Amino acid sequence: MDTDRDPTAENAMGDFLRARRARLRPEDVGAASTGRRRVPGLRREEVAMLAGVSTDYYTRLEQGRERHPSRQILEAVARVLRLDDEAVAHLHRVAGPAPRRVRRAQRTERVAPPLRRLLDTWNDTPAFVLGPALDILARNRLAHALFADFTHADNLLRMAFLDRAAAHFYRDWERAAEATVATLRQAAGIDPDNERLCLLVGELSMKSPDFRVLWARHDVRGKTHDAKLLHHTEVGDLELHYETFTVNSAPAQQLVVYQAEPGTPSADALVLLGSLSAVPGDPSVPAPDTATDATRD
Template sequence: MNGVGHIDHIERIGGSGESGSIDGIDGVGDARRALGGFLRARRGRVAPEHVGIAGSRRRRVRGLRREELAQLAGISVDYYVRLEQGRATQPSPEVLDALAKALGLDAAERRHLATLADARRGTAPSARVSPSLRRILDAMVGVPAFATNHRLDVVAWNGLGAELIGGLADAGRRDPNNARYLFLDPASRLVHPEWEARAAEAVGQLRVAAGRYPDDVELAALVTELSARSAEFRRIWATGEVMMCGAGRKRLRHPVAGLLDLDYETLHVPAAPGETGLVVHVFSAEEGSGEAAALDRLAATLTDAPDLP
């Protein structure tokens, strides 16, 4: 992003008008409902005139009707209805490809559709922070960095990274889960001036994880908790968008370093057998810039204060 709310290198998927009620959050804990919800959301975003269907002022359906999409995909209306209702599972690759073409899905959206239709999804394996990853983070003295798992728990960091995102190293200053911190801690809005963009990213990433691991009890509990405690989380979740962040710019505020526009990269750590991979978030500033000088001052502050974690 450019520091004024624009997000770079983010793949956006879907969009649902469902409310995401606490007792049955669309896409969490029920693989059949997740697939149907995504199809329904995408169907609602296709303008009939864009696929050669004449519009009408009397249309009461947003986007395509079920029978229209079924016809475009070359499948029976009954079968498509059963897909949306969760009564038909494991559609063939040919059916998925036909639906993807009819809905105009891009490559990222196709991947998500295939993930939702994969019967092998299940409970996420554990994630482990290796000693080598900890050494790498510690060696990045002048570069803020931290690692997260698929639930957005920050599981490892270096001193500068922990301080930059709200004092993570001090358990009393902020929650170690990024989503819980964003939606339940008012201090997050001071650290993240572009709070709405950061909140949307967090929700979008949780949706990705929910699509991959519908039986992950801890993930479902986190989403349920946030839905119960935050109206803003419910609002963003109901949009149905899915995001996978890669690189760009983010704006952060620190009481010592001030307001910073930093470049960021997300680096994927390969998973060991039986484990999930981690994502390392690395921030940097152009050499000679005011941001680079501010990061140097912040790093010096941490070095000169041995009582800080």
């Protein structure tokens, strides 16, 4: 099966440009709004004029007929469309070389034993390792307890869109869902040949109308750091901050660490969660290996 740079479309660059063009109004870019508009957003000719290219050339970009735009043209279009740094980087990726055949991913992605041991030494903060498709490949005991409300805590996308627990676990579900989809969109641009990611997008597109809407927006955002407003059935509301670290020995993997502000009710709630999930005689017992579940078909 052949695929393009976007696992759900044959014209990744064109879909991205159209989605971002539709979100801008003429007044957003200092252009006069004239005539009746059949579709929302800027017209192609308006983008072309502001970017300094012909309407015909920009049309070819959106239609996928121009496969080798220069860096200067991409930067000009990005400026007109008000793209941030992450979206600009994504545009350059999807405008890159011709597609390759889908690379079959391994059945499982493994976390190196030293990293797993490191996770298990953190008893006071939830920590877990993500794969490129946001599969939870490994987690420590407190992360296992934090996600206990979910039927299958194996993938952040499945958890947010396919599990009933998401509605009460994420106190701001819409924000969490938007951020997760934007992170997956970035991953799709970085590794478009990842079969696991392609299958996940296909599954979510079939099963979740909410996912389809957000995926079509083409938002792009890396998972770096942010606040999470959560609710756990056993310890109540939590406000946690996370930091994400690249695993240098496995660059496709990310280490995510949650923490609460010291002295806050959230910090107390994490302590309580840790005590409730402790195993008598061995408080640092690691959570089960979730790698196999995370990559199931």
